Amino acid sequence: MITANELKKYHNLINGDQTPASTGDMLDNIDPSTGKVWAKIPRSTIEDVETVVASARKAFPSWAELPSIERAEYMRRIGDLLAEHGEELSALETRGNGWVIRETSYGLIPALKQIWYDAAGAASEGSEGETIQMGKSSFGCTLREPLGVVLGITPWNAPLFTFTIKAAYALVAGNTVIIKPSEHAAASSLRYGELLAEILPPGVLSVISGLGSEIGDALVSHPEINKVSLTGSGTTAKAIAQTIAGNPKPLIFELGGKSPNIVFADADLDKAADGITGSIFTGNAGQLCVGGSRILIQRSIFAEMITRIKGKMLNPEITRLGDPMNPESTMGPIANLAQYEKVCSYIDLGVEEGAEIVFGGRHGGEVFFSDQPQLSEGYWVEPTLLKVNSNSLRICQEEIFGPVATVMPFDTVEEAVAIANDTSFGLGAGVWTNDLSRAHQMIRRIAAGNIWVNTYGRVGPGLPFGGFKESGYGTDSILEYTHKKACVIELG
Ligand code: NAP
Numbered sequence: 001m002i003t004a005n006e007l008k009k010y011h012n013l014i015n016g017d018q019t020p021a022s023t024g025d026m027l028d029n030i031d032p033s034t035g036k037v038w039a040k041i042p043r044s045t046i047e048d049v050e051t052v053v054a055s056a057r058k059a060f061p062s063w064a065e066l067p068s069i070e071r072a073e074y075m076r077r078i079g080d081l082l083a084e085h086g087e088e089l090s091a092l093e094t095r096g097n098g099w100v101i102r103e104t105s106y107g108l109i110p111a112l113k114q115i116w117y118d119a120a121g122a123a124s125e126g127s128e129g130e131t132i133q134m135g136k137s138s139f140g141c142t143l144r145e146p147l148g149v150v151l152g153i154t155p156w157n158a159p160l161f162t163f164t165i166k167a168a169y170a171l172v173a174g175n176t177v178i179i180k181p182s183e184h185a186a187a188s189s190l191r192y193g194e195l196l197a198e199i200l201p202p203g204v205l206s207v208i209s210g211l212g213s214e215i216g217d218a219l220v221s222h223p224e225i226n227k228v229s230l231t232g233s234g235t236t237a238k239a240i241a242q243t244i245a246g247n248p249k250p251l252i253f254e255l256g257g258k259s260p261n262i263v264f265a266d267a268d269l270d271k272a273a274d275g276i277t278g279s280i281f282t283g284n285a286g287q288l289c290v291g292g293s294r295i296l297i298q299r300s301i302f303a304e305m306i307t308r309i310k311g312k313m314l315n316p317e318i319t320r321l322g323d324p325m326n327p328e329s330t331m332g333p334i335a336n337l338a339q340y341e342k343v344c345s346y347i348d349l350g351v352e353e354g355a356e357i358v359f360g361g362r363h364g365g366e367v368f369f370s371d372q373p374q375l376s377e378g379y380w381v382e383p384t385l386l387k388v389n390s391n392s393l394r395i396c397q398e399e400i401f402g403p404v405a406t407v408m409p410f411d412t413v414e415e416a417v418a419i420a421n422d423t424s425f426g427l428g429a430g431v432w433t434n435d436l437s438r439a440h441q442m443i444r445r446i447a448a449g450n451i452w453v454n455t456y457g458r459v460g461p462g463l464p465f466g467g468f469k470e471s472g473y474g475t476d477s478i479l480e481y482t483h484k485k486a487c488v489i490e491l492g
Contacts, residue, residue: 009040010186012048012209013193015055016202021210022047029187032098032333032340033324035365035377039096039187044210049218052206056149056176057224059203064146064174071172072123077199078168079116082109085195089188091325093160096185098332098379099284100324104160112164118461119168119478126173126478137492144482146174147250148226151219153212153240155232156182156335157287157401159189162231162254165476167196167205170229173481178206180219182232184336212236217243225249227481231289233399234470252474254289255467256399257427259448260420261292261456262410265301267432271454273308275430276405279456281313281383282331286403287339289471290428290450290457294396295385295407296419302409306387309407310359313383321368321382323375333365333379334402340379343402350386350395355406360384391419399425413438417445426468430456 009026011018020026021042031038042048063071082089086109093108094101125144132140152166159181167177181189186209193207208215220228220240228244229252230237237253244251261279263272279292286293297305312318324332334340344363351357360382362368368382369375383403388396396406410416420429426448433439439453449467452458459465466475474480 007038007040008187010042010190010209012042012044012052013190013197013205013207014048014052015206016197018194021045022051027183027209027211029096029185030336031095032335033378034374035337035379041183041186041190041209044208044215046215046218048208048210049215049222052178052208053149053219053222053224055203056178056206059201060148060176063176063201063204066174068123068127068172068174071174072120074199075116075120075123075168075172078196079113079120081195081199082113082116089160089192092188092191094324094332096159096187097156097335098324099158100329100332102327102330103283108161112160114461115164115168119172122478123172126482134488137490139489139491141487141489143485143487144479145485146482148175149224150175150177150481151225151228152177152179153216153219153228153230153232153236154179154181154189156184157284157289159185160192163189163192166229166231169476169478170481171200171205173478175226175481176204178208178219178225180208180210180212180215183209183211216240220244221247223247227251229474229476230254237472252476252480253472254465254474254476255427255470255472256401256425257289257291257467257471258294258397258399258423258425259290259292259428259430260294260296260446261430262296262416262420262432262442263298263301263305264431264433264435264438265298266434268434268454269301269305269308272432273305273312275432275454275456276309277312277318279430280405281403282319285331285334285381286383286405287335287401288457291401292428292430292456293400293405294391294419294423295405296410296416297407298416299409299411306358306407309385313359313385319383321380323372331383331403334381335379337379339401340381343381343400343404346395346398346400346402347381347384347386347404350388350393350404350406353393353395355386355388355393355395358385358387358407360403391422397423413441417442421445421447424470427471428452428457
């Protein structure tokens with residue numbers, strides 16, 4: 001278990017070795033609960049990009065040639081390794097981005113294990129082909145083959161989860177993988193890489209940290225990188241698409257959202273209130289791509305639902321803002337200073353746009369922790385609900401990515417659908433109703449990649465996860481990390 005006072009240095013994983021940046025330069029990683037430096041990570045260069053890509057390319061042929069059942073065995077061993085190192089990794093994740101330890105240890109680590117075991121169990125998907133009738137003298141078939149070197153670029157809000165969802169499926173399909181974590185929270189990924197290197201052959205998995213603005217272009221445009229999977233913002237996705245325009249390659253973009261959470265009058269209102277508060281306010285302090293940030297409530301229950309939501313958020317059993325390393329805390333800080341300033345500026349903007357603060361709105365460590373000086377410099381924002389009259393406000397249209405939601409009433413199904421779809425995003429949506437036919441209508445009519453009815457945010461092996469519209473395209477899965485090759489054999 002690490003403590004707040006330890007300052008640890010992490011290194012890239014290149015060719016199976018712990019490797020500093022070629023210049024020796026390092027970047028500070030800040031603990032967002034204290035605002036203090038807690039770790040140092042390599043500030044890699046374009047020279048380091050060349051080294052890491054060369055090593056991943058060298059490792060590719062022999063990894064790709066392994067029978068899928070053997071690659072599956074590696075995946076299983078990694079899943080087992082998480083049982084041994086889960087506590088350490090969850091602590092690093094929490095220290096790096098402030099996601100409360102009760103969720104990183106009890107929720108995140110089991111989810112990572114499940115992904116590795118799922119990849120192992122589905123390994124043969126990546127090598128299955130079909131036979132096709134071509135007439136009497138010809139025989140057709142398809143083959144699946146790995147792509148080569150896959151680059152996974154991950155965000156700061158969920159480094160270990162996004163690392164795993166990309167690496168597990170790409171590796172088991174026979175690709176070698178390079179992970180580039182965010183400069184803001186890279187320590188957990190660098191240590192994860194170090195642990196995985198105890199199991200995987202050198203070069204099969206690499207981790208390289210640095211500034212996206214310095215090494216991003218060199219990585220994505222590298223001719224030896226065969227696919228790029230980004231989880232991040234639309235701005236970065238557009239920059240990547242432009243960078244590779246002259247040298248196109250397949251992309252997976254898992255981007256942001258502005259997801260509606262819609263409550264009809266016939267719903268179980270207490271369950272809906274739980275689903276709403278859990279989807280945006282606590283846990284990772286609303287820094288969740290599928291956060292239910294636009295709450296829509298049928299007018300006849302509007303006042304009652306607001307009272308219920310408020311009751312939950314003001315209940316200290318549910319909302320306990322505090323040191324994310326303390327298992328009692330249910331909500332931690334915003335993950336970094338830039339994001340903290342962004343979230344605060346959106347709360348101010350909401351007020352300027354005429355939104356009414358239902359609860360919350362305060363920010364700054366000294367406001368909440370005057371008796372805990374170690375937390376007073378941290379990036380703290382309390383859960384904030386803003387009542388609005390129009391979905392056209394910027395706070396309803398732009399992704400805030402924090403514990404801030406808007407709430408507005410609607411009257412009819414038509415109106416709920418229109419407001420839900422009045423967004424450039426399309427990642428998730430929640431629908432709370434006990435009317436089966438209304439639930440089906442909503443599922444069909446909402447333009448989003450993931451719809452949850454009487455639950456929110458659930459994902460799982462076997463279910464695809466991806467976005468519509470500006471929330472991206474493609475989904476991390478075994479098949480997306482393979483080519484499908486057609487073959488015709490003339491027999492006579
Ligand atoms: P971001 O700023 O787009 O950064 C994501 C990653 O891209 C980081 O590793 C970043 O490195 C790197 N990057 C930046 N510029 C680059 C460039 N020109 N070329 C290549 N890589 C570059 O996103 P974020 O702020 O870390 O994450 C928050 C966003 O992720 C939100 O929009 C959220 O909704 C989205 N998200 C989506 C999902 C999903 O599954 N749909 C899941 C989680 C998060 P540096 O940090 O070093 O700049």
